[in-house]
Amino acid sequence: MAKLDQLTRHIESYVDSSATPAQQVASMDAIGNLVKDNALTLEALVRELGMYLTTTDDIIRARGIHLLAEVLARIESKPLDIATVHSLITFFKDRLADWRALRGALVGCLAMIRRKSNVGVVTDSDAKAVAQSFLENLQVQSLGQHDRNLCFELLNALLELYSDAVSSLGEDLVYGICGAVDAEKDPECLMLAFHCVESLARLYPDPSGILANFAADIFEILESYFPIHFTHPGGGHIHVQREELSRALMSAFSSMPFLEPFVIPLLIEKLSSSLLSAKVDSLKYLKACSSKYGAERMANHARAIWSSLKDAISTYLEEPVFSFTSKPIVGVNFQKNEIVTEALSLLQLLIRQNSGLLVSLIIDDEDVNMVFNSIACHEKYNDIPVQGKQKLHVIGRILYVTAKTSFSSCNLVFQSLFSRMMDALGFSMREINSLPTDNMLPPTGVKFGFLYLCIELLSGCRDLIAVSEEQGLSCDFEHETFCNMLNHISSSLFSAFGSSLSSSADNHLDPDIYIGVKGLQILAMFPGDTFPITKLLFENILRKFMSVITEDFNKTILWKAALKALVHIGSFIHKFHESEKAKSYRSFVVEKIVELLSLDDTTMPFPLKLEALSDIGMTGVMHMLRVLQELEGTVFANLSMIFVHRNLRSSETVVQLLECFSDKLLPWIHENGCSEEPVVHFAVEIWSQIGICMGFSVPFEAKGLLGAIMKVMKLAVGYCSVESQNIIIKKAYDILSSHTSFQFKELEGSPLVPGQYDVSDRDKWVLSIFASAVIAVFPQTCIPNERIVLHLFIITLLRGVVSVAQALGSMINKMISKSEVTETSSDLTLEEAVDIVFNTKIYGKIFSQTYQGNDAVLTDLCLGVGTDTSLQINAICGLSWLGKGLLLRGHEKIKDVTMILLKCLSLGTKSALPLIQDSQEETCMKNLDPLVMKCAADAFHILLSDSEDCLNRKFHARIRPLYKQRFFSSMMPIFLQLISKSHSSTSRSALYRAFAHIISDTPLIVVLSEAKKLIPILLDCLSMLTEDIQDKDMLYGLLLVFSGILTERNGHEAVAENIRIIINGMIRLVEYSHKSLVRETAIQCLVAMSEMPHAQIYPMRSQVLKAISRALDDKKRAVRLEAVKCRQAWA
């Protein structure tokens, strides 16, 4: 009972016209749920609604019916018995006549019709009845948008779910639907309407049946919509996109083959419209229709379509890009253009449908003939008049498409046109049986046009073959005419292209060289070992190109083109590297190129050799391996040349070789994941070489050499896996320990007493290379005898070997810490290592013969024990790389390091440095040396800047996220304090310098957060940096940070408090004479300042304007322009 009045309440609230839509929906859902979970039977509901459904009050009645309908729509999946279904559908069917209550009726019918068969479904007869009543009662176009929408929904539902039932309605149905669709404007309704038409077509497929009789009318209705374009502003409330709608119309069109006589002419006509979208649409439609309508029907229009296609292509095809770098590798490359693409694919479709007809059209086309008779005969590209070129390219494309579409079309075009071309080129196709010979030069000169057409044609049929091979359909090409023709004429073609290539001096345009090279390339890229292109010919082509490579290296364009072609061929052939042709490629190209290196002719410039070598190498793994092998050989041959005969020329050679290796080959190997074995071998070999050479006196002055070797070593190791790294490092260590004069015995104990006070150049050499190997290893890689290595590094970094310092840093960075250690391994833990580095005593004598004090540790040296400044500087430099290692992995020891550095910077302000005991108070009093301070300050740059040489991702460093941020925020307060406390000007400027480094190396956002505190100091830093020209770049870097703060929104209130000093500072920088970028940026800062509150900046106005008026006369234009802007901003 309770339920009932609950129900009535809902009903009333719904029917009540004053209720808000939300309320109505709510009550609808409520009722729906009641019914869904059987709390209420439909019968009950209907009984309840009774009077609402029948009352004469239109509004109430309409609402009542609508309510019932909506409820039904909500319970579509609820099983209902046949009787109920029947009575309901009958009810709604009848209501269709009641136009005042139409909405409900439509919703109701729709809900019922859409019911699935397993839950009680409308019978065919009922459905048919609905359809009838619909057709009798509804004037769709007289209804509102929403109702029309419903109508079409209903129609679609009927047509799809009850096709058989409604089909019997025949003419009435067709007629009714036409009426409904006619003059529909709303996009959403149209979507449905088009769909109706389409289903209608499915209903009456018979080409001469009922529907066909209506063809004219249907077309008349649809025609007006093509091409679809939205008049009212796009987007907005419309949910339908133009494309969808266009597609819907397209399938409507294409669904009715009998529309062909109407549709195709329309489309052809629209194809010539000036509206771009119309063109594209017509092409798309034509494609859709022709595939649906079929060859026979389309044949009637072939000629018309052909000519308008040709026009379309001619208007939109641009000049080809005559280059080898751009895709596609085989064919000719054109700018993408939608119309051209569509047109060509349509053409392809038509050809596939009816090759005979289309090809004959093409062959007989007057443009084609014009091209063949006149245009193609010109010798050079630029002899051809512009329109001529255009025609040539168009016909070329068309031939390409024709050839690649199908065997039949390919055959046809070959039989007709190809032989004509050959005749024109002076090769008779007559004696088709004469065996191909290589040295068969064309009797006539080069004819650009024909060669160009050949290329298009060849790449066409080449693609055809390639594709059909990929699809694995085993067709024997021996029986394809075109293959035979090609096979027979190929060597003539070869000589034709070849001659054009050899005749082309380098002053020629690219196109002339292009066709020659391209032609040969395509010939060489036909699949199959013997047919249609024989191995012999293939080899000839390779020879041809190789001769260019080895002889014509002065003709840059030609040379590069040939090399590219070889590369393309190489990477193509490499796919089937077992094939004969692959073999000959290896012997004719790879081997020859490789030989170039070893044979010592000075004619061909070495860089070119290397370019060829690397490019060919990168065509495939096998080739690469061969190249590596050779390169390695050459490197070592030359190395021994250097070491044994101190031959400096070969040292240049080696440097170039190594650079090629590290810049080109290594990355390729890495990316193409081929085995690292050769790389490892290479690295190891270098070490053995070093081992050997140690006997002799190496020209160590050849700095370039050392650099190159170090680089290669780093990269090689860096790219390798842990295992391989172990191998290399092991080898390296052996060499180091056995072939240098370092006394490893002495290095074990402490204090460290190095055998001699200065390391020999040779040892430095080996050490640096070793260091660069160490720099690049993975954390897991084990370094033998780490303790000794550490000691060695400590000693030698004091001698100023930077790479050693970097290696030390890298080691510390990658050491496994105690906590991480899994199984007890022999190698050091991080903690031990750190202990070694910071606490190993170094024998006093090392830092000066005279020094009588006791032994010291590294950090003491930084603080300047002893008198030797250079020693101290080296120590600091070493410490800073060490620090970088620690900082990156976020080790707390970095604090001590920075404290020591600070100690070197700031004198007599110990209070700020709790961490440092005053043991060396007196020592730090005497390290006033500004050089030392500068070095200590620059240490902070080393700490924070990203280095290319070491401690980066490439070399597997451990990098803790946000380490810069952390460091910055920990250092900032300390620096603020130190700076405020420091009295001596030298240390103050040193502090500024260090801080400047920190700020400019920290991400801007972080700096921004502290902007308020920083600005005054920043300004001091800036003015300090203006003193020494050396610092101009640093100054610029810092200024950029500063301008960053100014331009940043949330920088503003920080700025507000310092307006005066900022402006004054910037005005000073506007005068900075050593770097115009500084002046420029300073002015930009002033511009930014002009946006501060007017009241605050007004007092400064005249000053600024004065400074700017001077800047207006700056000697650099960029500065002047900024000045003008600034003046505008402040005026």
Place this chain on the structure above:
Amino acid sequence: MVSGLINANPIIYEKKERRARPTPTFTDDGAAEPIDQQEIFDHIRDIKDPEHPYSLEELKVINEDAIEVDDQHSYVRVTFTPTVEHCSMATVIGLCLRVKLMRSLPSRYKVDIIVAPGSHSTEAAVNKQLNDKERVAAALENPNLLDMVDECLAPSFG
């Protein structure tokens, strides 16, 4: 004053592509870049016409070749061509040119603004007025005129 536009529908011309200068290499940071034709042109090309939403360049009122500059002797002469022969806006346009250059060039510069010979009915008069600095100064103290000028000089949105 003639109500309505002096020249209701002027011909609009292509904007010339801003010539990109070779980016100065900072290796020769010391090398001076004297003020040249193009720089002057870039200063004035975007000035808007007093009665059209187009720039003087688009209206071909000015073009680069009509600028004569001698940085050594600090001298510039700009010759402009009013859209129509009797354009009463000529003086205002000239004024805009002068003001813009006054604001953009070093103070050492001497600037002459003249109407292209035969391009204006009262050529001499216009030239005399535009180059009488006393009258220009007075003009720039006249709020109505100054607004008009600033309006024309306002950095162009385009």
Place this chain on the structure above:
Amino acid sequence: MENFNEGCELKEFQTLEGHSDRVWSLAWNPATGHSGIPYVFASCSGDKTVRIWEQNLSTGLWGCKAVLDETHTRTVRSCAWSPSGKLLATASFDATTAIWENVGGDFECVSTLEGHENEVKSVSWNASGSLLATCGRDKSVWIWEVQPGNEFECVSVLQGHTQDVKMVQWHPTMDILFSCSYDNSIKVWADEGDSDDWQCIQTLGESNNGHTSTVWALSFNTSGDKMFTCSDDLTLKLWETDSRRMQSGNEFAPWRHLCTLTGYHDRTIFSVHWSREGIIASGAADDCIRLFVENNESLVDGGPLYKLLLKKEKAHNMDINSVQWSPGEKRLLASASDDGTIKVWELLSL
């Protein structure tokens, strides 16, 4: 008077900064610079102010003694001291002319003369200080009479120029008014009879081989029988009248063109001034100051009557708007420029 030759030097004595815009003109106080009274001059500027500069007797340097602002609302174009040196008249683009009185060192505006439709461009006192003349863009020249109690009454409005009038200047000895204009002419005005009936009694235009462009300024020699005018046509012109007939006063002595100094200047000449000793200074838009003197040789062979004594290149960084010789013993020249500065020069003969 002594004979100037080459071997003179115009030495910069002091540069005075203070104006925040171009300085249009300046005027030495005639009652200063002798018998121990420190030199004083006034300058007026585009910054709407007038500044009074006084020489410090101990240092010999000038300092800004007073700034006369908040009276004129636009550029102050020119200023002139009454012969007594008590009153200073200033003409402004705000269409008014202000009269300032020096009361115990500080200046107060005792009267403003209104009447011009727009910019007033020049003001000048007659020799006796009883009459004041102003001119402006409205093409008219106004003559005012000084009444007791700093009252000024319009005597007459002279209309004759066809374009704005750039400068008015009274004859050094007689009540004859000279005006020069944008219409390229110089007009001479005199009172016919005694009934305030001022008429134009002579026009020196192109027809009397006068100037071919704007005439910016004019200046008389001490005796008043010669006058130099300077112009936008890049020339200086010398005019002469019969001094005896003029002194007799019962009939008007017409002025005639004597000679033209051309080829010396290459931009507009804004100012010309004639020193007691007969040295003519010119200031022009080419930033140069030039000095000319009579060419005694020329009397024998008909060479040029006047010759260039010296040319001071880059005397200022920008246009020179006004050059004025000081009263008193010293040969001081003051120059005012667009660069916002005033320079005091001393002419030294080596």
Place this chain on the structure above:
Amino acid sequence: MADIFDSSLNLEETHFKEGYDEGYKDGLITGKDESKQVGLKVGFEVGEELGFYRGCVNVWSSALHVDPNCFSSRVKISIKQMDELIEKYPVLDPENLQVQEIMDSLRLKFKMVCSSLHVKIDYDGYPKSSSDAKDIEF
């Protein structure tokens, strides 16, 4: 015999004649009222300005009646001259050549009096009406 054609031969002429006459008639009429309009306008303007000066002069003269020495002699003269000029103005004879001249000297005198009396009266009627044009002159 030929007279059948006459009419057609003279067709253009007759048409032209008719057209001309009509045009002429219209021209006369429209011309008349246009000039009438202009006359009204100008007449009104002149009248207004004259009236304005007349008013001022009357005020001043009556002031002089009360206190003959309230203005300087020069001002008295000027006022008197203005009076005469206004009288002299040939209101009913616009063709008269003096018109402009008189009006000019009237304006001049007026300005002089005002400035001498330090009064700021401006006739903001006809002459200033095209002020917006003046705005951009310099």
